[in-house]
Amino acid sequence: MATLDRTRLASLLDAEQAAYTSNHPRSRTLFGEAGNLFGRVPMTWMNMWTGGFPLYLDRATGNRVTDVDGHTYIDFALGDTGAMAGHSPAPTVAAVQRRMGELGGITTMLPTEDAQWVGADLTRRFGMPLWSFTLSATDANRWAIRLARLATGRPKVLVFAYCYHGSVDEAFALPGPEGKTESRPGNVAPPVDLDLTTRAVTWNDLDAVEKALAHGDVAAILTEPALTNIGIVPPEPGFMEGLRELATKYGALLMIDETHTFSTGWGGATRAWGLQPDIFVIGKSIGGGIPSGAYGITEDVARAVTRHTDAGEADIVDVGGVGGTLAGNALSTAAMRATLGEVLTEDAFAHMTELATAFTAGVQATLDELDVPWSINQLGARAEYRFARPAPTTGEASAAAADEELDAYMHLAMVNRGILMTPFHNMALMCPETSREDVDRHTAVFREVVGALFV
Template sequence: MDAMIQPADTAGVSHARAAALRSEAEALYLGTRPRTRAAAGAAAHLFDGVPMHWMTDWSTPVPLVVEAATGARLTDIDGHGYDDFCLGDTAALFGHGPPAVVEALVRQAPRGLATMLPSADAAAVGELLFRRFGLPQWQIATTASDANRFALRAARAATGRPRILVFDGSYHGAVGETFVELGADGRPRNKSGLVGEPRDLASLTRVVPFNDTDALEAALFDGTVACVITEPVMTNCAMVLPQPGFHRALREITRRHGTLLLIDETHTLSTALGGYTGEHRLAPDLMVIGKAIAGGVPAAVWGMTEETAQRFRLARASVPEGHSGIGTTLSGSPLQLAALRAALEQVATPEAYIHMNGLADRMESGLAAVIRAAGLPWHVARCGARVEVVRAPAPLLNGAEANRAHYPALEATIHLALLVRGVLISPFHDMMLASPATGEDQVDRLIAATREVVQRLTG
């Protein structure tokens, strides 16, 4: 049996059919991509043959090499085209190379890329972020991981408290102290996949199940938790939606215990113009948005309420000037500011979100119909323009349920089978995005390809 197809990876699908589909898709991929195979052999001086090691986690036998990405289409170096619903795992939520962002970069490049000083776009970006997301004070970072690190440091400084709290199964980029999970015994521990970390991260990080307000209350009771960091919807897993009233309770409990609330909108920016926070009036103390916020240019932002900002200022004033541990040299660059302004003013518009959510409606209903017709114990979850096929019969409540709905071998088989049919979705779980550049014909091709793959799996 193929090592990728394990007996536990069923989710209502025949092992034999999954193995046969995987073998067929691999043979087709390798047989029709000679340049791709050659590129894999030529990348000897890249660790594992890729510029970032987790690019080997895709389902392909050798890495797919992109020649061009435009709008919602990719072309590989062998000339194969793909309808792109992965969109850089949200980094290209608004499409690849939005024209307004490209034009802004062309204008800015001759005038400087990195000056460690504000450009003329800086004030406009701050005003746009305030109007769009509601928080009055903002800072620019280069990645969401950086922005989360900086915001957590600011929260600890503002409160004078040492601990943070995360929800089990959550993901906040490469922020080490958020890599904590609940073990089988219910005790917090470092995530099993974390490498090179000698510290016990659970010493300063508490972890409770998403949607569990009783556990949250108990974890905050002693007054040592500076900040709760959470996505409003858990997305970097089988999608977990908040239960009715959860966010209202989360806000009330954190306020009562003097704990700041940080909402990470990096993936849930797909929801609406002001993210999930604006759509549902969540009122966080801090907010982080990365990936797509600058139209695909490496940039992230983190914002604060006026009260949080003032407490942070007081904390900064009480220590000598120097290395704060907040900020990197390339953060807040003229290049980032130009891209941020163009994306906020001209790309991430109300019209764009109307288009994206209309297509996501079509995607959601079409995929749900495919699942119903096949009689599979799966469902479709949705967060604005973000749609996921979840291999469980009903909506999930927490990270433990999301982990049980994760079937890596089956997901890899489906991903590769879709890819050789000209459709690209997220490689880590069945996540799909609709962008302003996506068309109805592309959504229809996604649904048709999914139907064909599901029929092959179920007979």
């Protein structure tokens, strides 16, 4: 097995950092001038880009991004899934232009025909019969958690260590000693002790799930079909089926968030794996880049919610904390209709998945050739490598495999050779515009930069 030489890594990282700084003077200048922005960026997470300053965008189309210094990149980050349809897909652009120009009315607090079309398409894909729209999956999760608590009369949500559900307060939780839930390190000022709102357990551990549910206070199991933002950690055989059985047994709702795992296919992992959620959440990609999100519920959940609202116990129409003025606006529903109907089609997913399979094979070939102790997992159109072998099977193990120096080296080396990977982790996503030549270019670059480490 190849051994990493930390001294060599430091030397290579210094060289890549110097090249990055030299090649991007305009981005560096703009970052230095951004004194009126908190963290010098529009959103503080943009500082996750390696190099001391982020690239500044000039333009983007398909799977190509060009920065203000004139460098064009093959984009495998794709907005961390937000641009899974590609940057500015033509049907989405046309629909948005028509809504903003010819038809007018970006947001009017009035429903549109597009909304019903999108709801019907989401039902075809994911099975939920009833839908509400949001501007992000975070919004969808927050509002759906409220409905789950209302429907069940229970206060807590069960989540998995190192899960990803946007910035939902309840989700930044880890299992602690003696079953007590702890806040995830770095969590920003949770409003209450997470043990009051959340039960957290280890991914792929059905015994831990059952023990948590046995308390009788869990409204919903909130889960991805596979962990994603900590590296792709798939469910072990029978795990997702076990969650469904345990939720039913203990009277909790199964709430599946496919914001990232939509990459699995046209109907996400829910359709591909035959999952049976009570509540379903999706966001980011379905609007082709226009802020969009949605949550779907079963008829049973709808009836439970309606019983409480009809009795005057809750108000989901006005002051109940569910919804927002811009949610379901005319622009986002037009974008969702075009993106789902004309861009993220079954044929597109077949193409994207085929490329991700080739991407995975290319990475694995280098790992095998050099005997590098890393691993790679694929989830439909998405693939991600982790600095561990064998591949982690829990969120805790995947988090333990993190290596900041290696991450920095890999990301800078890729950027310096014209490839963008997701800044938060080593995720690559295919879009309809990605080509086999793009994948082959990554394979070659990956071999070069990993080979430089393990000579």
